[in-house]
Amino acid sequence: MTGALDHLIIVPILLPLVSGAVMLLLDERLRTIKAAIGVATTIALLIVSIMLLRMADMMPPGSGVRTYELGNWPAPYGIVLVLDRLAALMLVLTSVLGLTTLLYSLARWHRAGPRFHTIFQLQLMGLNGAFLTGDLFNLFVFFEVLLAASYGLVLHGDGVGRVRAGLAYIAINLTGSFLFLIGASLAYGVTGTLNMADLAHRIPALAPGDAALFAAAAAVLGTAFLMKAGAWPLNFWLPTTYAASSAPAAAIFAIMSKLGVYVILRLWTLVFGPDAGSLAGFGGEWLLIGGMLTMVFGTIGVLASQTLSRLAGCSVLISSGTVLAAIGTGGGAVIGSALFYLVSSTLGIAALFLLVELVERLRGPGADVLAVTMEAYGEAEDESDDKEIGVAIPATVALLGGSFIACALLLAGLPPLSGFIGKFGMMAAMLRSDGGTVQVSTWLLIGLLTVSGLATLIAMTRTGINSFWARMDDSVPRVRIIEMAPVLALLLICLGLTVGGGPAMRYMEATTQALRTPQDYVTGVLSAQRPGSNGAEVRP
Template identity: 85%
Template sequence: MTGMLDHLIIMPILLPLVSGAVMLLLDERRRTLKAGIGIVTTVTLLIVSIILLRQADMPLAGTGGSAVKVYQLGNWPAPFGIVLVLDRLSALMLVLTSVLGIASLLYALARWHRAGPRFHTIFQLQLMGLNGAFLTGDLFNLFVFFEVLLAASYGLVLHGGGVMRVRAGLTYIAINLTGSFLFLIGASLAYGATGTLNMADLARRVPTLASSDATMFAASAAVLGTAFLLKAGAWPLNFWLPTTYAAASAPSAAMFAIMSKLGVYVILRLWTLIFGTEASSLAGFGGEWLLFGGMLTIVFGTAGILASQSLTRLAGCSVLVSSGTLIAAIGTGSGAVIGSALFYLVSSTLGISALFLLVELVERLRDPGADVLAVTMEAYGEGDEDYPEDEVGVAIPATVALLGGSFIACTLLLAGLPPLAGFIGKFGMMAAMLKMDGPAVQPSTWILIGLLTASGLATVIAMTRTGISSFWARMDDSVPRVRVIEMAPVLCLLLLCLGLTVAGGPAMRYMEATTQALQTPQDYVTGVLSAPRAGSREGGSGP
């Protein structure tokens, strides 16, 4: 296969970069044009990611292994050149990113994109950073893309202004800068120990390291792990997360739902790649830390959910529960558990995103002086009388019923109750956990299963409590104005989750194929390192 399709891998990075740069040149008042460019870019991104997903899912001819598509930037072969690598896991994350991108952007078009300058540019750069981090095949470019998406996320946290956002943003930036330093220390230690930064090359070299170098690499893995766990929001590195996510505007927070999953993604990718092979003396390094760290995160998140007064904080704490569940599932090291965990990752990310968007609409049902609304109004610097939503008043019918129905759907998704997709993921994880230790189930596995159940129960309790006070115990009967463009993204995300339930079979097959590929890192390694250079057939000898 040659031609344009080969270059498709780089599109998820180039597209948002170019459109973000173009929008930087446009005057701030041309909002309609910018919104149009933004929508076109994100929709194209979605189409590209789906094509890439289909490419990644094509089984390799003959061997039955998984195809790893490699794109050599600058046409230097790995490990000397920089490569982008597309496999099932990264393709899945790309699709998830672009889906969230479309939902958040549509929602923002209702009014949030007017709340501050350069929203569209920052948003596109955020997408670029995320896509790049999912695609990159070496450690240092992962750092660069992390920084791109973090820089954009600083802008998105602060978008709309106000004391609360600046205060949360200050902590957020300081924490993440420190995390970046840890990342750099870990990456350079890995380079010092192995002499390479390419992930595939790392996986090849680590099992053959001398014992002194292996110790150094273990130190590097621990430092890197700390940096990624900080991004993923593992306890005790997560006190910043609920505050920041609660302070951010609704579309930004919905986009951030995938940022904590990025930390999980990197841990999953590197851990299975480098420490997954049995041959290495470091096999399974840090697995217990992931397992118990994840369990503590679930405990912390569950307590946070029960203690939350406001809905935004509750949503922030469910991010923690979701991260904790995923980290603990990776820590079990069992392929079947990780497969279901990936399913859970998709459904919980969509659910949390929908909840963040929904929260702002639900808050409008409450007293206008309610906490989050107050911040919103402060951001506009204006009072009740000329509230921006009034200017285009296409209110949708049956608002309260729609909001309530979506709220119930979010609850079911996050708590993992049937019939929505959250149940399949959680049930699959539990079923796999019961089988993974053989006939006698380990005590730690029982605790993890108990925690998963308890976190679901706590979510139901907390959401029911908030739901009753928001929908049933309202003081006045005024119906809030909710515009179609605000409600549509929420409904789309929830419908996607419903689709995941209906198409549970194919989705689960994809996740299992993904896990299988993760468990055979040799395919990835040989795929990346032996990829031919483009155009090598006519040139022959390189420079």
């Protein structure tokens, strides 16, 4: 039975790959069949990812990780997939976003262009593979798979603005891939390996000259990952691209920026951990500074945004910057709370991206221009005495408004939703980790967490007033259940994180503890037992 469970590790990669290949062979007019296959596949991915999360959570501290060696070739010579608490967490988050966005797209977006379901499954395959892989070369391969799929998603539909933003997005990511390839090649030339565990094993023994070359390779790789994470000053493309994309594409892209954050957290804690010698903690200060600058840029962006879609795109920058800065602090409790915030903010941003299209149906053409004009010149007061008092709010508008308020509370980090727990946990952990003396950088980060939340609340309130209170007509938009249900599901999950904050936070703390003891990861990968062996064979 144990051997069968071990094979689950590769299922999140194989399942969407096979599903996408099957749908590619089907005629494009069979959209109903393709939709059924896509939904069934994504539901199966969610079930498998939850099972993998339970497997990872059941591993006792210090027990290492679960590995899957393709072709039965041992690490570091063969391809190895690695499951730990962090990878399992990201798999579940990807599956949740994948299912909700796919269901939302069934209302109309899956018919807006060819091969949508195949592209969507390849996107999930690339994301899952990137979270599970144990070496840099296959991380590059999965990066290219998910980027190729994202090119199709960002261009899905029509419109000059979408094509223009999509072409810029492709150019930026090709540059990032080029930097990734250069950094990985340089790292291999210095160490002779690209397996992450083997890199961590060899780094302490590097000569000073080789250590400097590896630091340069890490800087190039870090630039590529920070570009994907949306870190300043490499994030100028992100708000425009996400705002121009279709609602389901933008929602699934919320996890793509966190992929860059994931890789940085994985490599920084593993390769530059306390046992890395002269390279221990390499780049931590830059992560802290870059994260805070990203928060500043995102805060200015949300205040300057005149459309809800661009506000959501700038919220991605605040979320990524917050987690990057928390990683840069190096505090274990801070990183644990940051992981909680990562999950909460990603779900909230995805819900907001799905909600953007529905809220925009409340507003007529040119509503944004009229709203800006009213803010600049004021609105003439209606002095008529026949105003209707106590007008009933239609159920659709009330549901949209309630969901909008929940998204605002989530992204601003206000109680009672889970965004507050993550932010408060980070602040409390930073104050505790500094002991009796609080450093200036800690106060700056706490101040940015507060100001960014206040700016998000102001921007969301302004947009909400323009969308719900200052409507140009009294028409009720047509919203289908399949469009509203995914938004409510994401918000209910965030509510569940609030109610179950204790167990969720304990999982995040266990994840952080595992990240801060990289030797368990190294031993678990390099000494993994081959499938089918009797357990007596252990490799050094």
